[in-house]
Amino acid sequence: MVTVQRWSGRETRLLREALRMSLRDFAAYLGVSDRAVSKWEAGGASYRPRGESQAVLDTALARASNEARARFAEAAGMNGSDPPVAAGIGVDSHKFLPVFIGVERAHRLLALMPPGTVQGWLESSAAQVDHPDARKCTLHVFGCGVAVFHLVQPHEPSSLTELAVWRYRSYATDLPWARGKIRDLLDEDHSRVPHPEYVLSLYWLTSSPWTRREYDTALRLLSTPSVLVDRGAAGGPAPLDGSVEESLLATGFDHPDIVSFGVRGVSTGYAGWSGVAYASLSRERSLSIDELVTCELTVQALWCFTRHIQQMVEEGQDPSMPEQYGWRFLRAAYSRLTTARAQETAQHVLMREAIMKTSGLAERLRAAQDALRESAG
Numbered sequence: 001m002v003t004v005q006r007w008s009g010r011e012t013r014l015l016r017e018a019l020r021m022s023l024r025d026f027a028a029y030l031g032v033s034d035r036a037v038s039k040w041e042a043g044g045a046s047y048r049p050r051g052e053s054q055a056v057l058d059t060a061l062a063r064a065s066n067e068a069r070a071r072f073a074e075a076a077g078m079n080g081s082d083p084p085v086a087a088g089i090g091v092d093s094h095k096f097l098p099v100f101i102g103v104e105r106a107h108r109l110l111a112l113m114p115p116g117t118v119q120g121w122l123e124s125s126a127a128q129v130d131h132p133d134a135r136k137c138t139l140h141v142f143g144c145g146v147a148v149f150h151l152v153q154p155h156e157p158s159s160l161t162e163l164a165v166w167r168y169r170s171y172a173t174d175l176p177w178a179r180g181k182i183r184d185l186l187d188e189d190h191s192r193v194p195h196p197e198y199v200l201s202l203y204w205l206t207s208s209p210w211t212r213r214e215y216d217t218a219l220r221l222l223s224t225p226s227v228l229v230d231r232g233a234a235g236g237p238a239p240l241d242g243s244v245e246e247s248l249l250a251t252g253f254d255h256p257d258i259v260s261f262g263v264r265g266v267s268t269g270y271a272g273w274s275g276v277a278y279a280s281l282s283r284e285r286s287l288s289i290d291e292l293v294t295c296e297l298t299v300q301a302l303w304c305f306t307r308h309i310q311q312m313v314e315e316g317q318d319p320s321m322p323e324q325y326g327w328r329f330l331r332a333a334y335s336r337l338t339t340a341r342a343q344e345t346a347q348h349v350l351m352r353e354a355i356m357k358t359s360g361l362a363e364r365l366r367a368a369q370d371a372l373r374e375s376a377g
Helices: 009-018 023-030 034-046 051-063 066-075 103-110 160-186 212-223 242-251 289-314 327-338 346-359 361-376
Strands: 090-100 123-128 136-142 146-155 200-207 267-271 275-280
Touching: 009 023, 009 034, 009 051, 009 066, 023 034, 023 051, 034 242, 090 160, 090 289, 103 136, 103 146, 103 160, 136 289, 146 160, 146 289, 160 212, 160 242, 200 212, 200 289, 212 242, 212 267, 212 275, 267 346, 275 289, 289 327, 289 346, 289 361, 327 346, 327 361, 346 361
Parallel strands: 200 275
Antiparallel strands: 090 146, 090 200, 123 136, 136 146, 267 275
């Protein structure tokens, strides 16, 4: 039987996540206010709810399903083996830079690339390109008009803060580099080439110096690195004092937009708006990096596609796409990305659901589908 000697804000958050509940639903489940739960969780490991609230949380844990209790125990470090501890941090950074180039341009590039893959609804091809700082850089071109650069850059930072600062500073060179590369490939005037809008990061943790309690918090920070960086500094993104990272690792860190998709004893995984962090505890049973990358490529390509439709609507245009990439294409994409498949593992479903939720893609697909259908009359 899983029990908690004394509840803190950290255990409260872990129980809510184990129950797969939003903050509002969890508050209703406990019979307390949203504000109370938010206060508890914001206090982290140093905050102790009052006696009657401790009893309410005891009851909620006792009423939880076996699966939910197991998830809670794993996240709280009550069972299982410790993650392997190394001398330093090892991370493989995977960056995704999407840009909408249009269907005509995309098919022009596809004609020059090796034969790609056709999944019935999503045609794509890939080719290696040179990048000055990446171990590997792959350009993925999708028939719907999106190009996505995938950069792989291994790092051994001295701290999470150092990695976070590198992430933001490198954006300043990666985005114009991607635009220049597209310009060269299309052989077009620079002014006509669209701008990539943002970079999404996927971090695959290969080694770490953290204890079990710090390990979970570190993965959360990897998925939401902005809390370690002063992005408004005069000279560009700058590190916050090292005590910030130390304090967060000691007391715990949470953010309402972070979604867990790890599996007890197998992996630790978190998805946030700005990125995904994943660590394999059992290579034979966990997700592979290829599975994570494939999911992100699909999500980022469709996010970029629907973003272009949104921009046309906001500019007062009637959005239009070739028929094969019209509202029926988006309806198929929505179904494939929100419905579990017979061949999918439970881990794959959890990963896809977490990435879909934090990216907001499901809502974008519905909105873009409606806009194209209305425009088609």
